[in-house]
Amino acid sequence: MSEPQPENDIPGIDTEVPPSGPGCAECTESKGWWFHLRRCAQCGHVGCCDSSPSQHASKHAESTGHQFIRSFEPGEDWYYSYADEQMYDGPDLAEPQHHPLDQTTPGPKDLVPSNWQRYLN
Template sequence: MTDISGIDPSVPPSGPGCVECDEVGGWWFHLRRCVQCGHVGCCDSSPAQHATAHWKSTGHPLVQSFEPGEEWFWDFDRDELYDSGPELTQPGARPADQPAPGPAGRVPQDWTRLLHR
């Protein structure tokens, strides 16, 4: 990643799961963290696609995967993947004991049918 404007590495994530899904009792497939404000939203495969909605409503184009073991970044404006970038304030991923899809107890049995492809 060459242009790191708009990244605030000091901002912590907004929580351990998708903010909007947690508010309404929803679920997610994978999580993405806004590197400008820390908002955690669900990925585009998730039913609600809150990470993309956050980008569209705020103009914050850069996210990092919020999945354990993943460090890649995505730029929505450029439609571009980066293998690495600056180290962000911890935690760097959802809790390891929180399943994907998650959170536990809110994922329907037919969840694979509900994913966006």
């Protein structure tokens, strides 16, 4: 029988890599907005969720093969695997664990349209 892997040695999860920034990398670059944020557990890329107009977290997973994301929302520490479409518990990642507390959801505040709800997927 094989020994269980330590929490920080799960293939596809790197607990040492910090997040790429406080918001969705692609939305920030294109002056877009997001609903919720997801963090790639392998490389730290922060992308917007599948309810967001651009769905950058899923696109990142598809283009890189990085299967695990973790919520980048305050108070949420769940993981999701694109490979088997299941939710998981897992280790803490490198700080910070979530976007800044003063950052709005959706965000960023100055780029969110007043009728943002109609653009959600």
